Amino acid sequence: MLGLPSCKQVVKQSSDLLDGELTAFERFKLKIHLFMCKHCRNYVKQMRLTSETVNHWMKGRKMPAEVRQRILDEFENGVCHNAKKDEH
Amino acid sequence: MTKALPDDSELVARLLKKDSAAFNDVVTAWYSPMYYVASSIAGDAIADEVVQEAWFSVLRALPKFEGRSSLKSWVMRIVTNEAKTRRRKESRSTSLEQIEDGWATDPRFTANEHWNTPTGYWSGDSPDALMQAEELQNCIEKNIQKLPDNQRSVLMMRESGAYSLDDICNILNVTSSNVRVLLHRARDKVLQVIDRFEREGTC
Numbered sequence A: 001m002l003g004l005p006s007c008k009q010v011v012k013q014s015s016d017l018l019d020g021e022l023t024a025f026e027r028f029k030l031k032i033h034l035f036m037c038k039h040c041r042n043y044v045k046q047m048r049l050t051s052e053t054v055n056h057w058m059k060g061r062k063m064p065a066e067v068r069q070r071i072l073d074e075f076e077n078g079v080c081h082n083a084k085k086d087e088h
Numbered sequence B: 001m002t003k004a005l006p007d008d009s010e011l012v013a014r015l016l017k018k019d020s021a022a023f024n025d026v027v028t029a030w031y032s033p034m035y036y037v038a039s040s041i042a043g044d045a046i047a048d049e050v051v052q053e054a055w056f057s058v059l060r061a062l063p064k065f066e067g068r069s070s071l072k073s074w075v076m077r078i079v080t081n082e083a084k085t086r087r088r089k090e091s092r093s094t095s096l097e098q099i100e101d102g103w104a105t106d107p108r109f110t111a112n113e114h115w116n117t118p119t120g121y122w123s124g125d126s127p128d129a130l131m132q133a134e135e136l137q138n139c140i141e142k143n144i145q146k147l148p149d150n151q152r153s154v155l156m157m158r159e160s161g162a163y164s165l166d167d168i169c170n171i172l173n174v175t176s177s178n179v180r181v182l183l184h185r186a187r188d189k190v191l192q193v194i195d196r197f198e199r200e201g202t203c
């Protein structure tokens, strides 16, 4: 019917939908499918939430103290030399 | 916990004036995405070293930062370059074959491509709500580690919010359609991990 995507195709396109990578026509057909199909509606919602959750998870790692120290040391002691070198 | 950073021009000015507090804030705020992107490209063992080297490069190049992209995007690009130079070739596997596995016969769908086993309804509708379950955090971590390298890199880069799809193509040398497939596979996998956890309480 109208060349609408199947559920499996909706799933396949859901990531592109999220990234704004679908054409207007593809998005239109996908929206019609979503209007009629609660399973795909749920999936597409979960796809967005999954992406946000990974983003959220990625913010949770703590920086080891020695790594921080080495980077700060370089900032405090190293930059001067490099800046001077760059002047020539 | 996370302090709001000043805008880029202010931040760059402070860093050039050697404001250690501002530097500490920015190093802290971006550590986690930098670490995960580095580890997805160069491996866990040297990810912290890569982050450190990337900051050294940033400090050297900062006087020449022109603000054509955001400072964060610029720093993230430097960390990927650093990671790429350090990645050990032998640890890489071409994962495009792996990702094609199973798609044709995905048991979630009938032969007519309708849902056979649709996903369930989840207990939370925000990352915060979902991540209240500490087991789920561990479970996501474990499963992201298990993703094929290319999928993991694309996912980490994209979800860090600092790379466009084009950036990712260029950095990883993959075609645009492959980036989209890799990203979809990775997200779909994590989605299924969350779904199983929500339904069965197991990882």
Ligand SMILES: [Zn+2]
Residues within 6 Å of the ligand: A006, A007, A010, A033, A037, A039, A040, A041
């Ligand atoms: Zn459907």
